[in-house]
Amino acid sequence: MSVLAAIAVLGLLIVVHELGHFGAARLQGIRVSKFSIGFGPVLAKYDGKETEYALRAFPLGGYVGFPDDDPDSNIPLDDPNLLRNRPVFDRAIVISAGVIANLIFAYFLLVSQAVTVGVQDINYQAGVLIPDIISEVNSPAVKAGLQKGDVILAVDNQPLPAQETALETLRQTIQDSPNQVLKFTVKREDETFVLSITPELSDNGKGKIGVMLAPNGDFIKRRPHDIIEAFTVGTQQFERYTKLTIQGFGQLISNFQESAKQVAGPVAIVAVGAELAKNDLGNLFQFGALISINLAIINILPLPALDGGQLAFLMVEGIMGKPLPNKLQEGIMQTGLVLLLGLGIFLILRDTANLAFVQQFFPQ
Known part of the structure; x- marks a missing residue:
């Protein structure tokens, strides 16, 4: 049960992130063609009036798709509600909304923890x-x-x-x-x-x-004495965890050789979450908040295939007055996606090999 609870928390954080993108687009009247949790083959899907909602095989993240990226779309290229035809600021809101959603969700998780379990x-x-x-x-x-x-x-x-x-x-x-x-x-x-x-x-x-x-x-x-103190405590915890997360990324960059060994993938994160939940289900609030903050900060990094990489393209477009060539952007993004998926698979294999029950059968 504790493993399922940890997986559910990770899945919820991915949904929150993608809902941020989806909600920011819909609130601005921007067309959205796909809302997907996971990558790879479709396990289940629902075709809405304008958007396909899908659950896919590999739960390494998710994505929100736009008709701009679909060569088979029958929407005219000059449609003002296509993402590509919106001003830079509108597109920046959509791209950054996933990060903002994760940060807001982390904050309210910490407030909820204060109110319910202390x-x-x-x-x-x-x-x-x-x-x-x-x-x-x-x-x-x-x-x-x-x-x-x-x-x-x-x-x-x-x-x-x-x-x-x-x-x-x-x-x-x-x-x-x-x-x-x-x-x-x-x-x-x-x-x-x-x-x-x-x-x-x-x-x-x-x-x-x-x-x-x-x-x-x-x-x-x-436990806080009242709701005002609960929000105050949540703010203090949020500031503390955000500061620690940023410091951790700083150490990873400044001392990569030693810190890289401590980078965890989905399997290790689930294992940690399961252990926390086994001791006390209330720990899942803290676990979820920490992972949500980490997810936000990772995504805002200016790396290809991440939200920060797309924001970097928009910044260049804002400075130059025109976007970089599509082929160049696609090449950079595809290379980044391959590297990101490769890193994800490596971490999954490494962390799986380090699990206690696996090492019982394959001792090192």
Whole structure:
């Protein structure tokens, strides 16, 4: 059930995204010929008065089709309600509406979570938790003897207080101290001791010791007192998740070699969602909001086959006063689509191979 719930959330986010495009076009009177969830062979479809609604075999996204792209369309090319004949601004609204829909949906998911099940909060305790040691045999943390479950109480005699800022303080200290010896005050069960650890210089020019960091404390659920506070909490959560997502993409670009290994495809995302739902179905609100924000930010990137790529074409058209040649645009978009689908298939195969039940039959 938890797997189905996670798949349903992903499917809903795709529908929301495509409904954004569809709604923005229809509200402006622009003709829409196809509304499709998924790619490839049609599993089910319904022919409306003007639009074909279809569910397709490969759930790697979806698309809204326009008569402009259909060579068999009997609509005159000079029809003012064709997307191609609308001003740049009208087309930009249609293209960007999917991203906007995902962001709005994420926000209301977080408000709904606050109202129904409450938001997750932390009863902070002193220090920063080490939830896991990154599997590097010669990492500074492994050499020094740091272990999973340890709590770092202080670094260079600077206490890490029971506050949200403790984690960022420790992370910043480590990143700012490559090749410098740091004294970590560590608590392990009932024992407290000091370890000397020298952060190594990473590819991005910052220090690292090879561990994951997490807040130290007990997780609690807190409900707002009224609807106004619920919207306030939803806004705070939305800002936080959006900021973290943008920072994550920034790290992917600046430190691609290490960060690329953490990029997840649909299978891994469903696995994470299923695990969250298994513990608490209320976690699906947070899961859905995070994925919706990620989907929005990915789509706005100026890459071929994504909404951002089409907006880039419109920007060029607005500056030049005329669009790029159709063959050039089609070539760029088709190349981008092939690369995007190839990446999707690769991530699906990789993440499927990494699933626990698969590795039982095919151990590495």
